[in-house]
Amino acid sequence: SAISGATRAVLSFASVTAADAGSYDLVATGGGTSVTSLSASLVVSGEPIPLVPTGAQTALIPLVSGGEFRGRVEVGPFSTAGYGAVWGQPSIAGTTITVDAQLTAPPPGAVVPQVVQTLTNEYILGQLAPGSYQFVFEAWGQTVKTVSFSVFSLGTGVTPAGSGSISLTPSPVATNRFLGGTSVSLVATPASGYSFIGWNDGNTNNPRQVVVSA
Numbered sequence: 001s002a003i004s005g006a007t008r009a010v011l012s013f014a015s016v017t018a019a020d021a022g023s024y025d026l027v028a029t030g031g032g033t034s035v036t037s038l039s040a041s042l043v044v045s046g047e048p049i050p051l052v053p054t055g056a057q058t059a060l061i062p063l064v065s066g067g068e069f070r071g072r073v074e075v076g077p078f079s080t081a082g083y084g085a086v087w088g089q090p091s092i093a094g095t096t097i098t099v100d101a102q103l104t105a106p107p108p109g110a111v112v113p114q115v116v117q118t119l120t121n122e123y124i125l126g127q128l129a130p131g132s133y134q135f136v137f138e139a140w141g142q143t144v145k146t147v148s149f150s151v152f153s154l155g156t157g158v159t160p161a162g163s164g165s166i167s168l169t170p171s172p173v174a175t176n177r178f179l180g181g182t183s184v185s186l187v188a189t190p191a192s193g194y195s196f197i198g199w200n201d202g203n204t205n206n207p208r209q210v211v212v213s214a
Helices: none
Strands: 022-024 027-030 033-036 040-042 049-051 058-065 068-078 084-086 091-093 096-105 117-126 131-139 142-153 164-169 177-179 183-190 208-211
Touching: 058 131, 058 142, 058 177, 068 096, 084 117, 096 117
Parallel strands: 096 131
Antiparallel strands: 022 040, 027 033, 049 096, 058 068, 068 117, 084 096, 091 096, 131 142, 142 177, 164 183, 183 208
16 A cells, blocks of 8 residues: 655655564656656564474484584474574583573564575584493573484404404594494404404404403
8 A cells, every 4th residue: 555655766764663564665646647666675684583492303313523522412303594603612511511502583574585495513522431421402591402323432352463453443432432322343354374263252253243341
């Protein structure tokens, strides 16, 4: 509908609000005819609002990458764009690892694309010592979700010394450290003049698959 008093070439708003959002066009008249311009869209965005997701919306995934332990956080998915995050740094106190993020959602009335968006981040936890850990994710200081995970050291050696070597796949962190539950392939390679007989528990498979646990 026509805007009362808007008869100039420039349309100005003294203080724009969400109610002013929409499509605008110009109708020029003269000589008994009128011409309508292409539409211009006005998008009014307010301040993003703090977001504290539910535990069901959040996934916490301990993993190994780049020769160190990491904690991956996934929040979502959301059905629109416009969500944001300031992830901060992990805090490690003993065996409790806490991360606190400032997540935001689009302001009410914001016009955002209808696309699927998931907020993700990987925190570097370093070369953790063997033990049991709690990975705690917070948003704006509120605990959202906690997961437990363990780090184990897989001891390897050959007898007699110098008679060969043992390779591990995937590669461990530091001195043969793995996340609990990791499936590891062990390959024994005898040195010249030696042959593989078996493992110290009597198993003779080479390569051999083991699951790291207590």
